[in-house]
Amino acid sequence: MGSDTQPFDLAVIGAGPGGYVASIRAAQLGMRVALIERDRLGGICLNWGCIPTKALLQSAHILSLMRRAEEFGIHADNLRADFGVAVKRSREKAQRLSKGIEYLMRKHKVAVFSGEARFTSAKELEVGGADGKTKGSIRAERILLATGSRPRLLPNLTVDGQVILTSTEAMLLNRAPASMIIIGGGAIGVEFADIYQAYGTAVTIVELLPTILPYEDEEITALLHRSLTKKGIKILTGTKVEQVIVEAGKAKVRVSNNDGNKELSGETVLVAVGRVANSEVGGLKELGVATKNGYVAVNEWMESSIAGIYAIGDLVGAPLLAHKASHEGIVAVEKMAKLDDVTPVDPRRIPSCTYCHPQVASIGLTEAKAKAEGYTIRVGRFPFSASGMAITLGEAEGMVKVIADATHGEILGVHIMGAHATELIAEAGLAIALEATPEEIAKSIHAHPTISEAVAEAALAALGRPIHV
CATH class of the missing domain: 3.50.50.60 (FAD/NAD(P)-binding domain)
Known part of the structure; x- marks a missing residue:
């Protein structure tokens, strides 16, 4: 040395x-x-x-x-x-x-x-x-x-910071463009779609896979798809980008899907296809x-x-x-440091959050994944449209979905779309870390009126005895 x-x-x-x-x-x-x-x-x-x-x-x-x-x-x-x-x-x-x-x-x-x-x-x-x-x-x-x-960049595509953007350039524009084509419907693409749509940009999301947020529960993503569409965001799933051409300061994006080929035009293109x-x-x-x-x-x-x-x-x-x-x-x-109580990271205990409005958050197994792994499951759902607090906030879209093992009662996954979903998921994370059951969540007294009551109600629904639906 x-x-x-x-x-x-x-x-x-x-x-x-x-x-x-x-x-x-x-x-x-x-x-x-x-x-x-x-x-x-x-x-x-x-x-x-x-x-x-x-x-x-x-x-x-x-x-x-x-x-x-x-x-x-x-x-x-x-x-x-x-x-x-x-x-x-x-x-x-x-x-x-x-x-x-x-x-x-x-x-x-x-x-x-x-x-x-x-x-x-x-x-x-x-x-x-x-x-x-x-x-x-x-x-x-x-x-x-x-x-x-x-x-991650697409081949043969040059990021210029004006027409072709990555997430970095997209958060530095001094004005909202008239139109934007977002390539990629994961969390980054969806969040920027929500931002720019609010500021008047005509947004189109192009996603290769069958759904936006493809790793989230299918029922939840279907709800989000409907919500974003209602806002005016156009969403093309199962669609491949064939070519991006920049001409006269505008972008032409050629795409293909089961309906054939089409050309999209936009003032800007945001590449959000992962990292x-x-x-x-x-x-x-x-x-x-x-x-x-x-x-x-x-x-x-x-x-x-x-x-x-x-x-x-x-x-x-x-x-x-x-x-x-x-x-x-x-x-x-x-x-x-050789501490005695260290445990490895459990992927099933890592929450996933998307901060668009309404928000999406999840932890654990999706319904499809739980079935694929051979679990016999019980599913509880509680819509925010039945939540007193969500209604008073004017944010009654979405639901809480609890997936539990029907044999042992352990909570396998929790999936939320709606107000404060990214905060609510912490309770689900604690429940999964403690190997809790829907019964134990239901017995935990949730203050009224709160959004968090929806978690308890979804747990009750998984037990077959919801109160407010």
Whole structure:
């Protein structure tokens, strides 16, 4: 080790929600921690994903509510919306939280290095600057990769930031375009469709698979499809994009499905067809770290094929979710510290959330998946149209759906579309973690009137004794 090489117990590459959370937990456990980030603390999630998009969605939701103001006895004449101001607000919120991460790093005495990390051995890293020159060297007994992902692009398609966009460019426009074609009907595509539709953009979603949000419960996605269509969003499922052509500052998208071929025209095209892992860490390939389908292969404790090198988050595969990355980071460092009560991440206990309006959230098995795995199930449904609180809020679309094992009573999955779904799913997550039954949820007294009563009512419905439907 050279005289200018700094020693640490753990070096973390990437300061997104996986990396910075792992760094804090490691520091709490007494480790000397180095955190290396080439851009901003908080990573893509905080700076270009989770946080700014939710700020934009909140602006869009308020605008949509204001258009319905007369329902609530409020007259909002001459209503104006400034998309540029909404974007500016979203950037301010992201920057504020990024500075909050800086404070947390100082508080926990995590050494932060700005630059690009490169392996020189399994325990040594160089940190390079934007000019390509080495800024410093780090030696660590363990190295944790948390480099995240980037938008997946379509072949032969150039992102120009004006007509052809990824999610990054889509949250930086200073005005809402007249029309937008969104390629991809997953969470990113659906959320941006909701944002831009609220600001007057004519939105068309093109999805290759049979449904939007293809990994959610089919009954829930059918409800969302109907809700978004009612808003005026056009949705083409089972549709393949054949070609995208930019002419005279506009886009022509040629698509095909069972009805034949057609050409769509739009001022902008948003490519939202998933994400690609940032696995091109310098020197990693040379070390021989095993990969699978472009992701770093890890064991249940997030350790790679090379002892002492770990990977978490988007880098190790689906689901590509911030909270999954954070939890994996905690599991990895707690295992490094040899804590007795560490348990591996259970994929069935990872909630999935889509923050459009109405929201969609789920955890556990879908109805189709539960049947495919051989379970005999009981399904309970409770519509928000029967919820007193949902009605008073003017948000009576959607339902809570509880899927339980008919033999043992264990809750296998919970699926929600409707108001505050992304908050309600936490109760379902706790129930699944504790292997609770619908009976136990039903016996937990839910305050009235609340949206959360819908969870208890759906549990009662799974037992065959709902009260309010």
